[in-house]
Amino acid sequence: MKSHLQSFETTWLERAVMPAQPFAGSVSEPLPCELPEINLEHLSRMTDTTGILQHATLSVPNFSEGYRTDDNARAFVLAVSLEEMDEEPARARTLAATYAKFLLRAFNPKTKRFHNQMSAEGHWLDKQGPEDSHGRALWALGTGVGRSPHHSFQSLCGQVFAQALPMVADFTSPRAWAFALLGIHEYLRILTGDRVVAQMRDTLTSRLLEQFTNSAYSDWHWFENALTHDNAKLAHALIVNGKMPGHKTALDCGLHTLEWLVEMQTAEDGHFRPIGTNGFYQRGGPRAKYEQMPTEAQAMVSACIEAYRVTSKPVWYERAQQAFDWFVGANDPGLELYSAST
Numbered sequence: 001m002k003s004h005l006q007s008f009e010t011t012w013l014e015r016a017v018m019p020a021q022p023f024a025g026s027v028s029e030p031l032p033c034e035l036p037e038i039n040l041e042h043l044s045r046m047t048d049t050t051g052i053l054q055h056a057t058l059s060v061p062n063f064s065e066g067y068r069t070d071d072n073a074r075a076f077v078l079a080v081s082l083e084e085m086d087e088e089p090a091r092a093r094t095l096a097a098t099y100a101k102f103l104l105r106a107f108n109p110k111t112k113r114f115h116n117q118m119s120a121e122g123h124w125l126d127k128q129g130p131e132d133s134h135g136r137a138l139w140a141l142g143t144g145v146g147r148s149p150h151h152s153f154q155s156l157c158g159q160v161f162a163q164a165l166p167m168v169a170d171f172t173s174p175r176a177w178a179f180a181l182l183g184i185h186e187y188l189r190i191l192t193g194d195r196v197v198a199q200m201r202d203t204l205t206s207r208l209l210e211q212f213t214n215s216a217y218s219d220w221h222w223f224e225n226a227l228t229h230d231n232a233k234l235a236h237a238l239i240v241n242g243k244m245p246g247h248k249t250a251l252d253c254g255l256h257t258l259e260w261l262v263e264m265q266t267a268e269d270g271h272f273r274p275i276g277t278n279g280f281y282q283r284g285g286p287r288a289k290y291e292q293m294p295t296e297a298q299a300m301v302s303a304c305i306e307a308y309r310v311t312s313k314p315v316w317y318e319r320a321q322q323a324f325d326w327f328v329g330a331n332d333p334g335l336e337l338y339s340a341s342t
């Protein structure tokens with residue numbers, strides 16, 4: 001790992017990283033903001049005895065398109081977090097149990113990989129899911145170990161996590177590495193002495209730093225030659241794991257790349273503008289404006305909140321609010337995506 005850290009430092013100096021001026025001006029404490037009240041009705045409506053459904057038409061669940069491990073992993077992280085926050089804990093625990101059941105069902109103990117796509121009738125439509133889906137499942141399972149107050153969740157999640165984690169060593173997707181790192185961070189909140197998991201953390205952190213050195217240019221401060229989906233998760237993973245002793249370079253890289261990503265995803269009038277999925281954004285090419293995804297806004301909110309926790313700089317809190325406001329009308333068409341009534 002040492003050579004990768006040195007390489008990152010050299011690359012950063014040689015390529016004249018973006019100045020931090022836009023982030024240095026805010027010195028006051030962030031102002032409290034009004035957020036919509038948490039409403040779990042739609043989440044419950046989208047969840048049946050199998051798991052959370054993949055799609056809805058407005059507020060009506062679309063049963064015909066089935067389920068995905070991706071969605072159930074995200075839903076499990078949400079449900080565990082809600083119970084930790086004491087938000088409708090009884091309902092949150094019931095929802096978490098449903099999503100955990102789906103994740104356990106998705107795991108193939110022979111291949112140590114997860115299925116991703118399930119039909120409405122409950123049949124798997126793939127032999128195994130993509131690497132990113134595997135990483136999201138590890139993020140969810142690690143969260144179950146590190147944050148659930150229930151021993152049964154911790155035990156079941158820990159067992160599958162331990163079996164599925166070694167497969168990431170052969171993955172090539174930086175996004176899958178990042179999701180796995182987020183899961184590792186949560187897992188090690190409780191099982192701090194697990195040397196195997198800690199070693200995987202160091203390996204994946206080193207790979208992300210190496211990926212940055214291989215992809216970054218003076219005008220492109222990123223881990224890949226394109227901005228696609230869940231972008232902020234890559235920076236987020238380095239920030240949370242960079243808090244560990246001896247990982248300052250990872251923390252610096254995470255904050256730096258997140259700062260650059262914020263600038264790339266801020267519109268001229270200051271609102272959050274995520275990369276559209278209808279073509280994404282290849283370096284040197286046109287930027288896709290359409291089919292912006294809520295997962296991109298969520299990823300930015302989470303990463304900026306973590307950056308605020310680490311640095312105590314109010315500007316990161318403000319950036320998190322900026323990304324959240326995308327849901328309530330601060331977006332390109334000026335339309336609310338969140339409906340308080342449904």
